[in-house]
Amino acid sequence: MRAAIGDKIVVRGRAANESRREGVILAVEGEDGQPPYLVRWDDTGHEMILFPDFDTFVEPAAAAAGR
Numbered sequence: 001m002r003a004a005i006g007d008k009i010v011v012r013g014r015a016a017n018e019s020r021r022e023g024v025i026l027a028v029e030g031e032d033g034q035p036p037y038l039v040r041w042d043d044t045g046h047e048m049i050l051f052p053d054f055d056t057f058v059e060p061a062a063a064a065a066g067r
Contacts, residue, residue, distance in 0.1 A: 001035060001052055001056070002032070002033035002058070003025050003028060003033055003037055003058040004028065004033060004060070004061065005025055005026065005027060005028060006024065006025065006061035007024070007059065007060050008023070008024060008058070008060075008061070009022070009025055009037065009039055009052070010058075011055055011056045012055045012056075012057075013055075014055055021041060022041075022042045022043075023041040023042055024040050025037045025038070025058075026039065026047065029049070035051050036049050036051045037049070037052070
């Protein structure tokens with residue numbers, strides 16, 4: 001997985017009753033766009049370091065702006 005500052009990160013819910021979660025990447029801590037990422041969640045404004053899992057994907061900032 002690769003990301004850049006400003007990209008949107010999306011975590012899909014693992015169970016039927018879990019909703020997806022979206023946030024913006026504030027910092028890329030790994031080399032060459034690799035995790036971990038500092039993320040600010042859209043729903044709470046909370047910031048955290050995220051190590052993405054299989055249920056996570058990145059939407060480039062340019063694509064997110066076009067939605």
